[in-house]
Amino acid sequence: MAEMKISPCEQAEAGALHPKFIRDEEERPKVAYDQFSDEIPVISFAGIEESGEKRAEAWRRIVAASEDWGIFQLVDHGVDFTVVERMSSLARDFFALPSEEKLRFDMSGGKKGGFIVSSHLQGEVVQDWREIVTYFSYPVAARDYSRWPDKPEGWRAATEEYSRQVMELGCKLLEILSQAMDLEKDALSKACVDMDQKVVVNFYPKCPQPDLTLSLKRHTDPGLITLLLQDQVGGLQATPDGGNTWITIRPVQGAFVVNLGDYAHYLSNGRFKNADHQAVVNSKCSRLSIATFQNPAPDAKVYPLKIREGEESIMKEAITFSEMYKRKMSNDIEVARLKKLANQNKPLF
Numbered sequence: 001m002a003e004m005k006i007s008p009c010e011q012a013e014a015g016a017l018h019p020k021f022i023r024d025e026e027e028r029p030k031v032a033y034d035q036f037s038d039e040i041p042v043i044s045f046a047g048i049e050e051s052g053e054k055r056a057e058a059w060r061r062i063v064a065a066s067e068d069w070g071i072f073q074l075v076d077h078g079v080d081f082t083v084v085e086r087m088s089s090l091a092r093d094f095f096a097l098p099s100e101e102k103l104r105f106d107m108s109g110g111k112k113g114g115f116i117v118s119s120h121l122q123g124e125v126v127q128d129w130r131e132i133v134t135y136f137s138y139p140v141a142a143r144d145y146s147r148w149p150d151k152p153e154g155w156r157a158a159t160e161e162y163s164r165q166v167m168e169l170g171c172k173l174l175e176i177l178s179q180a181m182d183l184e185k186d187a188l189s190k191a192c193v194d195m196d197q198k199v200v201v202n203f204y205p206k207c208p209q210p211d212l213t214l215s216l217k218r219h220t221d222p223g224l225i226t227l228l229l230q231d232q233v234g235g236l237q238a239t240p241d242g243g244n245t246w247i248t249i250r251p252v253q254g255a256f257v258v259n260l261g262d263y264a265h266y267l268s269n270g271r272f273k274n275a276d277h278q279a280v281v282n283s284k285c286s287r288l289s290i291a292t293f294q295n296p297a298p299d300a301k302v303y304p305l306k307i308r309e310g311e312e313s314i315m316k317e318a319i320t321f322s323e324m325y326k327r328k329m330s331n332d333i334e335v336a337r338l339k340k341l342a343n344q345n346k347p348l349f
């Protein structure tokens with residue numbers, strides 16, 4: 001029998017949550033979507049190109065945040081306000097299209113890019129409360145425009161410009177981190193061989209029982225650096241202690257939330273944190289976020305670029321990024337499988 005497809009959008013108006021979305025108790029949200037914290041620094045990038053105190057201060061704060069949390073917010077970042085606004089409004093318009101239109105770009109069955117309802121991880125037991133549209137924007141030569149939405153009108157030109165400006169910003173941040181590691185400023189970019197960029201637009205419909213589910217389960221991003229744009233609703237949460245305590249990051253208008261991923265963690269020999277995060281939903285309104293992942297090429301080497309005096313390598317051997325990703329995904333699936341088994345074997349009384 002074909003698997004029943006239940007989309008959060010179709011479910012949003014229903015009274016009770018379908019069991020497919022119900023998380024185990026220990027995974028459920030511990031902090032409300034709008035209980036905001038200011039613990040994650042908001043850093044201004046103004047004056048970053050000049051020499052002087054402002055620049056030194058921004059550098060110091062970026063490096064400290066990368067070491068403490070692997071996550072910070074960036075304002076005055078130079079990505080055009082109009083480009084950001086256009087990208088956000090097109091993204092909203094995309095999700096408002098009738099299902100048949102969105103499903104013209106259905107990416108299920110392993111296609112590279114398009115639209116998908118809920119979690120795209122094969123074998124996932126509990127589903128995330130989200131819909132996504134995703135496309136690969138770099139390397140330019142490998143772009144497959146047939147997997148990019150062609151609606152709403154203007155999507156391609158607007159998203160191309162957005163991608164270009166975000167790539168530029170990401171590379172500037174990588175220069176700072178490379179230099180903080182006492183390496184040439186292009187060291188982290190060069191390690192990627194040919195940097196990939198993947199854009200994931202997340203749409204999280206409002207949810208009838210938000211306390212039982214997650215819009216995106218706890219994870220670290222696999223790549224180097226992620227630049228995330230979120231609307232003013234709130235729902236992005238970070239944990240400093242493996243999921244015991246959580247904070248909800250206060251949305252800042254126009255800011256990028258910058259996350260470091262696993263690849264940055266390994267290349268810096270653990271000095272930069274791979275931010276541990278998740279997203280929660282609410283019953284009042286939908287939420288939109290746009291994540292731009294800057295990743296290494298699949299055959300790029302994963303191994304510390306710098307091992308500081310007195311340190312040992314956190315990796316036993318060098319592996320490729322695609323191998324790292326494969327191990328990460330199979331580990332996730334295995335953890336979910338074991339959990340399901342454990343639940344099945346739980347005595348009912």
Ligand SMILES: O=C(O)CCC(=O)C(=O)O
Nearest residue numbers: 200202235236279289291
């Ligand atoms: O929507 C959010 O706030 C988080 C998105 C995210 O973490 C991701 O797409 O990897």
Ligand SMILES: [Fe+2]
Nearest residue numbers: 219220221277
């Ligand atoms: Fe993420």
